[in-house]
Amino acid sequence: MTTLPQLDPLLPEDTPRRLASANTGSDWVFAQVSRTIGASVLLITGSIGAFLAWQSVPTFKRYGVSFLTEQQWQPEADVLGIAAVLVGTLQIATLAILIAFPLALATALYISEYAPDGLKPTLVSLVDLMAAVPSIVYGLVGVYLLMEHGGPEFALWLHQHLGWLPFFDVPTSDPSAAIWDQTRYIKSAFIASIAVAAMVLPMACAVMRQVFSQTPQGEKEAALALGSTKWGMVRTVVLPFGRGGIIGGTMLGLGRALGETIAVLLIVSPAFEIKWSITEVGTNTVSALIAGRFGEASASQLSALLTAGFVLFMITLVVNSFAAVVVNRSRSGAGTDA
Amino acid sequence: MSTTTTPPPRTARTQLPSREDLPPAYPRVGVGAPTAEERFVRIGSWAAGFALAWILTQRVLPLGGLPWLIVAGFVCGLLVTAVTTAMTGSRVDVADRLMASIITGGAVVVLLALATTITFTFLEGWRPLVHLNFYYDDMAGVGPRDPLNKGGIGHAILGSLIELGIAIAITLPLGVGTAVFMVEIGGRFARLVRTIVEAMTALPSIVAGLFIYVTIIVGLGIPPSGLAASLAISVMMLPIIARAADVVLRVVPGGLREASLALGASRWKTVWHVVLPTARPGLATALILGVARGVGETSPVLLTSGAASFYVWNPSDGVMNSLPLYIFFAVRSGEPLLIVRGFGAASVLLAVVLILFVTARLLARPRSNRSRSLRRTRVRPDHKSVETP
Numbered sequence: 269m270t271t272l273p274q275l276d277p278l279l280p281e282d283t284p285r286r287l288a289s290a291n292t293g294s295d296w297v298f299a300q301v302s303r304t305i306g307a308s309v310l311l312i313t314g315s316i317g318a319f320l321a322w323q324s325v326p327t328f329k330r331y332g333v334s335f336l337t338e339q340q341w342q343p344e345a346d347v348l349g350i351a352a353v354l355v356g357t358l359q360i361a362t363l364a365i366l367i368a369f370p371l372a373l374a375t376a377l378y379i380s381e382y383a384p385d386g387l388k389p390t391l392v393s394l395v396d397l398m399a400a401v402p403s404i405v406y407g408l409v410g411v412y413l414l415m416e417h418g419g420p421e422f423a424l425w426l427h428q429h430l431g432w433l434p435f436f437d438v439p440t441s442d443p444s445a446a447i448w449d450q451t452r453y454i455k456s457a458f459i460a461s462i463a464v465a466a467m468v469l470p471m472a473c474a475v476m477r478q479v480f481s482q483t484p485q486g487e488k489e490a491a492l493a494l495g496s497t498k499w500g501m502v503r504t505v506v507l508p509f510g511r512g513g514i515i516g517g518t519m520l521g522l523g524r525a526l527g528e529t530i531a532v533l534l535i536v537s538p539a540f541e542i543k544w545s546i547t548e549v550g551t552n553t554v555s556a557l558i559a560g561r562f563g564e565a566s567a568s569q570l571s572a573l574l575t576a577g578f579v580l581f582m583i584t585l586v587v588n589s590f591a592a593v594v595v596n597r598s599r600s601g602a603g604t605d606a
Numbered sequence: 607m608s609t610t611t612t613p614p615p616r617t618a619r620t621q622l623p624s625r626e627d628l629p630p631a632y633p634r635v636g637v638g639a640p641t642a643e644e645r646f647v648r649i650g651s652w653a654a655g656f657a658l659a660w661i662l663t664q665r666v667l668p669l670g671g672l673p674w675l676i677v678a679g680f681v682c683g684l685l686v687t688a689v690t691t692a693m694t695g696s697r698v699d700v701a702d703r704l705m706a707s708i709i710t711g712g713a714v715v716v717l718l719a720l721a722t723t724i725t726f727t728f729l730e731g732w733r734p735l736v737h738l739n740f741y742y743d744d745m746a747g748v749g750p751r752d753p754l755n756k757g758g759i760g761h762a763i764l765g766s767l768i769e770l771g772i773a774i775a776i777t778l779p780l781g782v783g784t785a786v787f788m789v790e791i792g793g794r795f796a797r798l799v800r801t802i803v804e805a806m807t808a809l810p811s812i813v814a815g816l817f818i819y820v821t822i823i824v825g826l827g828i829p830p831s832g833l834a835a836s837l838a839i840s841v842m843m844l845p846i847i848a849r850a851a852d853v854v855l856r857v858v859p860g861g862l863r864e865a866s867l868a869l870g871a872s873r874w875k876t877v878w879h880v881v882l883p884t885a886r887p888g889l890a891t892a893l894i895l896g897v898a899r900g901v902g903e904t905s906p907v908l909l910t911s912g913a914a915s916f917y918v919w920n921p922s923d924g925v926m927n928s929l930p931l932y933i934f935f936a937v938r939s940g941e942p943l944l945i946v947r948g949f950g951a952a953s954v955l956l957a958v959v960l961i962l963f964v965t966a967r968l969l970a971r972p973r974s975n976r977s978r979s980l981r982r983t984r985v986r987p988d989h990k991s992v993e994t995p
Binding site for chain 2: 293294295297298299301302303305306307308309310312313314316317319320323370371372373374375377378379381382383391393394395396397398399400401402403404405406408409411412413418466469470473474482497498499500502523526527528529530534554555558559562567570573574577578580581584585587588589592
């Protein structure tokens with residue numbers, strides 16, 4: 269028979285010990301110091317966004333919605349609008365991502381799954397190095413290599429064979445002329461986007477590779493042990509696990525491509541019109557507009573430029589927030605504890 | 607053989623099986639290296655593919671030249687690989703082989719792009735690099751047509767180092783500190799900080815430059831200076847580093863933290879001795895990515911620092927040049943010799959980035975004498991525990 273132990277009535281009743289949750293001593297200092305750092309960073313970064321928004325108010329008051337729909341940027345005629353530069357920005361960024369995404373994904377997969385083990389650290393370093401190459405160097409390569417050797421010829425070939433697509437049509441040039449007009453095919457959104465693609469590719473690739481490398485080894489081995497081929501393993505384990513990283517890395521690259529300045533400024537010739545053709549000379553982006561016009565700008569024009577920057581910031585913000593939501597929803601951010 | 611009850615038969619001698627008696631061995635399933643046949647199929651498919659592409663592009667279709675040969679060779683190689691794999695394997699094998707080829711091809715394209723970029727820059731810019739004065743001289747009093755043995759980019763190198771040094775001194779403690787706050791302290795306020803920091807990584811660098819230009823140079827009336835430029839770079843780098851460090855710290859396994867806390871370490875000691883060392887390679891990568899953007903980014907500097915043609919040691923004292931800015935103005939000038947100088951400066955900038963990069967890698971590498979230091983730390987408490995009782 270089970271007997272309950274007799275409790276000594278004289279002893280005080282057992283109460284659960286209180287766990288100390290308050291920080292003591294050095295921990296309190298640590299918490300306060302890091303909270304102060306966090307608050308100051310919040311103050312610095314938040315004030316920039318607030319400042320940009322506050323500076324945009326007068327511009328929107330003066331020009332209203334036409335600031336977003338007007339194509340021309342003529343301060344002397346008091347006509348300011350960013351429709352053309354916005355479209356140019358989106359064109360270049362989208363094209364750059366279209367070029368960079370498959371290459372970045374392939375490189376990340378190659379490094380994490382296919383490369384021989386001895387080669388992996390070198391490849392990781394090379395991709396990081398590619399991310400470290402300054403954007404102006406890509407701009408130089410775009411101007412003096414792509415634009416002089418191959419770029420215009422390829423644009424002409426696209427015009428001749430795929431000219432029925434509005435993207436590759438160059439209306440001001442005759443593709444079958446005996447001597448083709450090379451000047452119509454240079455300084456275009458197409459060449460700028462190749463340079464920008466080379467710039468955003470390693471960023472996207474680094475994010476993807478990082479996530480792929482966190483794939484649980486056990487799940488990969490389970491797939492292989494069940495008889496999967498390597499690609500089957502990649503398709504069913506690595507890619508689903510890394511989906512957040514793939515989308516997040518791509519969006520991060522898109523955000524960078526939207527804001528890229530110097531390579532675009534070096535390559536394109538500024539033009540303020542919305543056009544379908546990506547291989548024709550002349551386009552412009554918001555950031556190139558700011559870099560080109562800030563010097564001679566009066567106070568009100570500076571405010572307009574800040575507004576243009578604010579709109580660009582808002583677009584990249586939406587893109588990045590979308591990326592953050594996707595990454596947080598996926599398993600990739602869940603940490604490495606099983 | 608049961609021989610307990612029956613008398614042993616006459617042929618009851620033990621026979622050792624000889625090698626000739628064994629049934630023929632099954633072909634063993636290869637798990638690692640491909641067999642000779644597989645290797646022949648792989649290499650042969652690609653050879654056949656490129657041969658086919660050569661005939662198609664150079665002889666049949668009007669697509670002469672090396673670029674088309676490479677593109678067509680890749681496509682034909684894929685096709686031939688698919689056909690040869692389908693002869694022996696299933697659809698799954700074909701997909702496996704094709705994707706392996708495509709993925710490898712993509713990686714090769716990326717590496718070629720990197721190699722082309724670096725080689726092209728050095729090929730265009732090697733001429734000024736052989737003159738020593740290019741590294742330590744400045745451009746004061748040097749005209750655009752002066753030969754390459756006059757003038758140099760010493761002032762731009764110095765300016766870049768000063769600006770970047772200030773920017774790192776500002777952003778590294780703030781960035782990593784914020785990340786530690788967001789991960790280790792947590793709470794509602796930390797979530798707000800994380801939201802804002804993540805939002806500000808979207809800030810285009812040119813807007814960061816414009817912000818400093820409008821507030822400090824136009825608003826406060828302080829002339830363009832190296833300090834303003836490094837502030838612009840900091841504004842740009844801070845969210846990047848904070849966010850990257852946040853991501854790195856978040857993937858430190860919680861079990862390590864809990865083990866440290868369970869052993870009685872304070873939270874600060876846990877962060878300093880467990881979390882940060884575990885995340886060190888990742889943190890170094892985060893710093894590399896931030897610095898890489900900072901050193902090469904021309905747009906914030908373009909708006910805020912002005913371009914001096916002489917040595918400036920004091921960052922708060924007027925205009926200051928930096929490498930990206932020097933390259934930009936040199937190339938923009940259109941003078942052939944200045945363009946060559948610009949490419950030379952670009953080569954130097956690449957080399958600086960490379961050096962920074964290798965240094966960061968070496969720092970990030972786990973210490974090679976780890977086993978020794980581990981043994982030492984293990985031995986020391988043992989001695990104490992033996993001696994103290």
